[in-house]
Structures are given as C-alpha cells and as structure tokens.
Amino acid sequence: MADASEKPDTPDRISEAEHAVMEVLWREAPQSAQDVCAQVCEAKGWSLPTVKTLLARLVTKQALTTERDGKRFLYSPAMARADYVGTESRRLVDRLFGGRAAPLFAHLAQAEALSDKDIAEIEALLKELKS
Amino acid sequence: MADASEKPDTPDRISEAEHAVMEVLWREAPQSAQDVCAQVCEAKGWSLPTVKTLLARLVTKQALTTERDGKRFLYSPAMARADYVGTESRRLVDRLFGGRAAPLFAHLAQAEALSDKDIAEIEALLKELKS
DNA sequence: CTCCATCGTTTACACATGTAAACGACTACG
DNA sequence: CGTAGTCGTTTACATGTGTAAACGATGGAG
Structure with a gap:
C-alpha cells in the first residue's frame, strides 16, 4: 500500500445512544437540547446532561450542525x-x-x-x- | 440457589472482532487457537495473543465451548x-x-x-x- | 444594573473493546 | 530428567461509550 497518512475524514461511527438522538432530529429539526430530551429522556431513562453530552459528541463527529438562537443552540442533522x-x-x-x-x-x-x-x-x- | 429476580441470561453481545473469530469456528470446528489465528491473523493484522484474548472472552460469554486435546484446547461454537x-x-x-x-x-x-x-x-x- | 435560571463545556468514572505482552504450567524432545 | 517450546491465563493500556455532575458564561426578569 502506498499512503495511509491522512484520510480526509474517518467516518467516525455514530454509537447507539447517539443514534437515538439523531432519530429525534431527523424527525424534526432544528431543536434545542431540551426539546430533544423531552422526546427521548423518558423513554431511555436519560437525564438532560446525558443528552447534552451526546449532542456535543455528535457535533464533534460532524453529524450535527448548530445554529445560535439567543443563549442556546439549535441542532440539526448534518447527514441524511x-x-x-x-x-x-x-x-x-x-x-x-x-x-x-x-x-x-x-x-x-x-x-x-x-x-x-x-x-x-x-x-x-x-x-x-x-x- | 433460588435466583428469582435474575434475568435468565443477559445475552452478552459479541463484539465485531469477536465475531470474526466466531465466523472461523462456524466454518469449521473444533479448532485450536493457532488454527483460528492461521485463518484470521493475517487478514486482520492480529497477533496470536490477540486471538487468545478474543477466544477467552467468547468462552466467558458462553459463545464458545472448549474441549481438551492434550495440552491445548479446541474451541467450538456454543450457538448456531x-x-x-x-x-x-x-x-x-x-x-x-x-x-x-x-x-x-x-x-x-x-x-x-x-x-x-x-x-x-x-x-x-x-x-x-x-x- | 443585579441576580438567577439556563446554556454549553469541562471533567468524571465505570465498563466494553481492540490489541497485546508477561507469566506460569505442562508436554514432548533430547 | 531437564529444558525449550507451547498452552491458557493474567495483566495492561488506550480508546470508545454510557451516563452524569460540576462549572463557568450569559441573557432576561425585576
């Protein structure tokens, strides 16, 4: 093989918990962290901080984009x-x-x-x- | 030994690397650790110790059974x-x-x-x- | 202008996974 | 019989994942 120095982007797998969050945003976007929590926290037994962590990780993985709305962020899927x-x-x-x-x-x-x-x-x- | 409130068995997920090992044993069993390594180590870039670890974990997860063959073990799938x-x-x-x-x-x-x-x-x- | 509720961010921690070296037991060759 | 090679087992360590508290910034109510 020739060169494995740097792939443009390692696809960065989306984990199962993260996927649940993506589903909510695929259903409707953009939404705030609270909106998302309102839709999954109960079903999954998660707390708001958990959702925040997942959202942050998804942004890092470039699976979500953010848009400011006053003091908070609104999240939207960056992939279909x-x-x-x-x-x-x-x-x-x-x-x-x-x-x-x-x-x-x-x-x-x-x-x-x-x-x-x-x-x-x-x-x-x-x-x-x-x- | 009354285990009233015990889930029969948490299925104990088989990871991706472990799955590769299972595939080899599904193809033919029983086989020794070396046999298995001979079939996946090159393709996966693994070393024999790695295969041993995976085999051990699979035994723990009750996905494999062992049978003694002199000094070594032969492994067989415990699930179809x-x-x-x-x-x-x-x-x-x-x-x-x-x-x-x-x-x-x-x-x-x-x-x-x-x-x-x-x-x-x-x-x-x-x-x-x-x- | 001040204070509080609420953001996002940072830090935390336990467990799973990928990957492997180190170790102690045992067998088979000499 | 001893010793070298080969087993399985133990230990190791980095990274990913699930889950969440702590913290610092900030915008809106009074």
Missing part, C-alpha cells in the same frame, strides 16, 4: 438519514451475508419476520425494479 | 450461526426500519445493492413463501 441507514445496512449485509442481500432476505423470511404485507410490498418493489 | 445472524438482523431492522423488513429491502434495492441474481433469488423465495 438515508445515508446513515445505507451505511449501517451495508455493514450488516457485508459482515453477515457476504455482501449479498438475497441471503439476508432469505433469513428474514425464514425467521418469519415478514408479514404478508411485507411480502406484498416487496413484490411490488421487484416489479418496479424489473421494469 | 443462524441464531446470531437472526438476532443481529433483527436488531438492525428494529433500530433502523421500525421492525419492518420491507423498508430495509426497499433501501437495499434503491442503493443498487441488488444484483439481477439477487432479484431472481428473491423472486424464487417469494414464490415459495406464497405456496
């Missing part, structure tokens, strides 16, 4: 949810199914994780893909 | 790969797609992660599911 979802899905498919989607699908089907509705939707998608 | 794959897939689907498989599929399709072959295979699976 679809991108995140894409990377994560790919990672799983690579790690567990040799990068091929069909085996994943087979597994989900076998595990009865597919409802009739799912099957119908997928059939529709396939039809679209072939056209 | 399908189970691991199932849990991990479910986790992802829950976390990113609200527990429904169709959106995952849609995403993979959209991201062009599906080859024609994949599509054909999935169609076949669907046909089977409906019968």
Whole structure:
C-alpha cells in the first residue's frame, strides 16, 4: 500500500445512544437540547446532561450542525438519514451475508419476520425494479 | 440457589472482532487457537495473543465451548450461526426500519445493492413463501 | 444594573473493546 | 530428567461509550 497518512475524514461511527438522538432530529429539526430530551429522556431513562453530552459528541463527529438562537443552540442533522441507514445496512449485509442481500432476505423470511404485507410490498418493489 | 429476580441470561453481545473469530469456528470446528489465528491473523493484522484474548472472552460469554486435546484446547461454537445472524438482523431492522423488513429491502434495492441474481433469488423465495 | 435560571463545556468514572505482552504450567524432545 | 517450546491465563493500556455532575458564561426578569 502506498499512503495511509491522512484520510480526509474517518467516518467516525455514530454509537447507539447517539443514534437515538439523531432519530429525534431527523424527525424534526432544528431543536434545542431540551426539546430533544423531552422526546427521548423518558423513554431511555436519560437525564438532560446525558443528552447534552451526546449532542456535543455528535457535533464533534460532524453529524450535527448548530445554529445560535439567543443563549442556546439549535441542532440539526448534518447527514441524511438515508445515508446513515445505507451505511449501517451495508455493514450488516457485508459482515453477515457476504455482501449479498438475497441471503439476508432469505433469513428474514425464514425467521418469519415478514408479514404478508411485507411480502406484498416487496413484490411490488421487484416489479418496479424489473421494469 | 433460588435466583428469582435474575434475568435468565443477559445475552452478552459479541463484539465485531469477536465475531470474526466466531465466523472461523462456524466454518469449521473444533479448532485450536493457532488454527483460528492461521485463518484470521493475517487478514486482520492480529497477533496470536490477540486471538487468545478474543477466544477467552467468547468462552466467558458462553459463545464458545472448549474441549481438551492434550495440552491445548479446541474451541467450538456454543450457538448456531443462524441464531446470531437472526438476532443481529433483527436488531438492525428494529433500530433502523421500525421492525419492518420491507423498508430495509426497499433501501437495499434503491442503493443498487441488488444484483439481477439477487432479484431472481428473491423472486424464487417469494414464490415459495406464497405456496 | 443585579441576580438567577439556563446554556454549553469541562471533567468524571465505570465498563466494553481492540490489541497485546508477561507469566506460569505442562508436554514432548533430547 | 531437564529444558525449550507451547498452552491458557493474567495483566495492561488506550480508546470508545454510557451516563452524569460540576462549572463557568450569559441573557432576561425585576
């Protein structure tokens, strides 16, 4: 290999707790720390300081942008949810199914994780893909 | 020994590095630490001690069983790969797609992660599911 | 203008993980 | 029999993560 001195940006993985915060902001943005807390603290059993830490880490990881609003900040996602979802899905498919989607699908089907509705939707998608 | 208020077993997550070791043993078991190293150390840039640590941790997590073979141990998976794959897939689907498989599929399709072959295979699976 | 509520930031700490050296036991070759 | 190589185990240490208190700045109420 040639040069591994400096990659422009190591993607900097988003952890699971951080992801929960991102979800809130993907649902609606911008929002303040308190807004976010109002939406996850109860469900997760977190306190406001915890959310603040997560927000700060996400800003460091450049997953969020901030905008001043008086004394406080408003946070917005700096990446599309679809991108995140894409990377994560790919990672799983690579790690567990040799990068091929069909085996994943087979597994989900076998595990009865597919409802009739799912099957119908997928059939529709396939039809679209072939056209 | 009454363990009334004890969770049956906290599943004890298998980390990514540990997973690589599991894969080797799922492919063939039982194997010694050296055997395992021979199959992953080069690819991962690990040294034998690293593999030993991972094996030990996996034994602690009850993901592997051991069997003596003279001076050394032979390791075998204590859980089926399908189970691991199932849990991990479910986790992802829950976390990113609200527990429904169709959106995952849609995403993979959209991201062009599906080859024609994949599509054909999935169609076949669907046909089977409906019968 | 002063004081308090509220921000974001700094610091903290325990546990998981990645990575590996050090150590003590045991076996097999000489 | 001794000793060298090989085991598994113990210890180590940096970084990431979950969770949060402490702290210092600051803007708004009186």
